[in-house]
Amino acid sequence: HKILILNGPNLNLLGKREPEIYGHETLKDVEDMCLKVAQGLDMEVAFRQSNHEGTLVDWIQEARESFDGIIINPAAYTHTSVAILDALQAAEKPVIEVHLSNIHKREEFRHTSYVSKTANGVICGLGTQGYDLALQALSRLLSSR
Numbered sequence: 001h002k003i004l005i006l007n008g009p010n011l012n013l014l015g016k017r018e019p020e021i022y023g024h025e026t027l028k029d030v031e032d033m034c035l036k037v038a039q040g041l042d043m044e045v046a047f048r049q050s051n052h053e054g055t056l057v058d059w060i061q062e063a064r065e066s067f068d069g070i071i072i073n074p075a076a077y078t079h080t081s082v083a084i085l086d087a088l089q090a091a092e093k094p095v096i097e098v099h100l101s102n103i104h105k106r107e108e109f110r111h112t113s114y115v116s117k118t119a120n121g122v123i124c125g126l127g128t129q130g131y132d133l134a135l136q137a138l139s140r141l142l143s144s145r
């Protein structure tokens with residue numbers, strides 16, 4: 001199976017950005033970990049990051065044709081983007097939403113997620129391990145189909 005892993009705005013700064021909240025690992029570390037985990041699950045992954053909403057929408061549209069499932073950390077767009085929600089709904093692929101931090105423990109504006117309205121599952125608060133768990137969940141989901 002082919003999995004698209006998408007990361008939203010400011011996640012390119014992972015490791016440097018508010019490390020007390022998001023930890024010291026970089027996005028490259030997360031990518032390397034995902035490639036390793038995927039290999040063990042006999043899955044292929046494409047790992048991408050953009051600060052631009054429209055680019056994320058374009059990539060989600062690409063998943064319609066080219067991927068079997070999507071893992072997305074939409075970052076701040078989680079709480080604002082109807083466009084990303086619509087694109088995920090149109091993709092008709094299983095979606096796992098991941099957040100490094102526990103968004104429910106933080107500011108009120110982080111408590112709602114548009115993406116959760118379509119995600120098969122949501123993992124938050126477990127740091128980078130969330131990506132590992134999301135890959136395992138998608139692997140099971142796809143092989144039980």
Ligand code: DQA
Nearest residue numbers: 073074075076099100101110
């Ligand atoms: C985040 C949580 C969001 O509220 C925030 O805007 C982010 C990262 C997380 O991974 O914890 O940029 O998605």
